[in-house]
Amino acid sequence: MTPRKAAAAVLAAVLAIGTAACGNDDPAATLELSAALPEQVPSGTVLRIGDPAVQAVLGAAGLDKELTAAGVKVEWANISGGPQSIQAFRADKLDCSSVADIPSLFAAWTGTSTKIVFQSVGADPLQHPIYKLGVAPGVSVTSLADLRGKKIAYSAGQAQGALVLRVLQKAGLSQKDVQLVELTSTGDSYVTALGTKAVDVAPLGAQNVKIYEAKYPGAGAIDTGIRDDAATVYCLTKSVQDAAKAAALKVYVSVRTKALLWQNTHPDEYAKLYYVDSQGLTPADAKAVVELYGDKAIPASWDNAITRLQESADLLATEQKHDKLDVTTLVDRRFEPVETAAAGSQVVTGDAA
């Protein structure tokens, strides 16, 4: 073997070793999904969570001590929303993430098994919608019936897309009655699309409505009249089946419940800690955003939330040609009593839930 060939062989070997994937599965006690949640958190249990809004307030609310006292160590990831969390789940680099309701459906349709372990709702969802329908300047849309024949921004894989389908359903229109324009919502892309009249109507996050109306004279927005207040934490099924992580999650769900209720009672601190310090808004804007979204509430039972999730799943399955999905397989109701116990008398019942 000539030196040159030897060098090449060595390099090839290094390359092969370098690219070989290295799995590091530490064996953990598995827990049946029907078994009771364990009480004791084994020492050194780590939860990898993407939940920025709660992470921001834990310290100020004095709740981080509860986690450490129970022996739970949280590795925070600055990840929220469907696409990013599903990506991290697939790579098994994240246990749980806070999202709305749609990502859990898309995770199932794209072959990632997850479980919802936390549900919260808006205290007054129709007064504080998460989304409104932005209307382009010079376009006349005053009610949902006016949507007929309009160009509507639509992104199939996002909550905004599901919302458009639900709005059409409510208005008694089908996809054929309107012109759906495929457009992904990133940053303020929908604001720009409306302002430049690329579309007539687009779902806008409530915080963006103000920006939109200020930026483009003659721009407007109407309410959808649809509940869009679903908020969940969903976790990799694999992590829930890990006995140590399940015990830690039980603690986290309880702590998170208290954190949400703390946010309700401390709107100014919440605005500063999350929207100013972590999201970079001005104090005035932060205050406005917190008021815009209103209070959150802990439902006494998950029944209604699951019914609504099933409705969304059925609608998306028919409109976007996905498989039928039984959403009871996507929730882990063992965490339901944990959540309601932590909220105590502060749960909401009936229609509010």
Place this chain on the structure above:
Amino acid sequence: MTATVHVEQRVTDPGDTVDERVVRRRLGPGRRIRFAFWVGPLLVLAIWAAGSAAGVISPAILTAPWDVVAAFQNQWAEHDLLGNILSSLNRAVLGLAFGVLGGVLLALVSGLSRIGESVFDGPIQIKRSIPTLALIPLFIAWFGIDQEMKVVTIALISLVPIYVHTHNGLRSIDGKYAELAETIGIGRAEFIRHIVLPGALPGFLLGMRFAVTSSLLGLVVVEQYNATSGIGHMMTLAGQYGQTDVIVVGLVIYGVFGYLADTAVRFTGRKVLSWRRTLED
């Protein structure tokens, strides 16, 4: 282009001899202009400021320069802009360092040996044509969601131009030099040190110019994912809340750092390549 003019100048000197030397116009770009570094950017800034002041450029399209300065001050005072810049630079410099190292090594291996070329050149060309954004999900699976993934991504982005230009520079060294080396019988190590490395240097430096800016560009991609600081992170957030002025602050910072880094590389190149006589000088 104007035609070359032959001017006959008669210069009468005290000795009453007639000097009839021909003075020709230089064909190259000519002498270096002082402060050339500032001329272009200041011109752009002037047009931007004038357009904003006259109302031709509406704030919805592009924030006025003075509003950008105000936003810059606000970010600096309220939102730890310095921390963002430092953490971005930290990622970029780390990634660039690994990228340059890897790119030079691979270019040498692949440039000096046919076997190395057949092994490495293909994969690198393939990597070149794959959008980095599409690789992110894979990198998350391989390297996790933390700093490691971000640095590796930037390293790979900046490795490519270094590799391509160094390899090209190395292969375009005049064959006469290799023959000369063979004639005087120097060994491989000396050949690399005295001929290959200096000869590949212009290529490497050109690769460097691309690499420094692409490492900065890579930040935007990697800081969209699980970052808690950095200029890319700041711009992503600002996009969500429609803060155009903050986005422009980010763009200006990118522009300034990119321009400074590029100028530094060119300046270094001028000093290091002073043995060349080119139109650059």
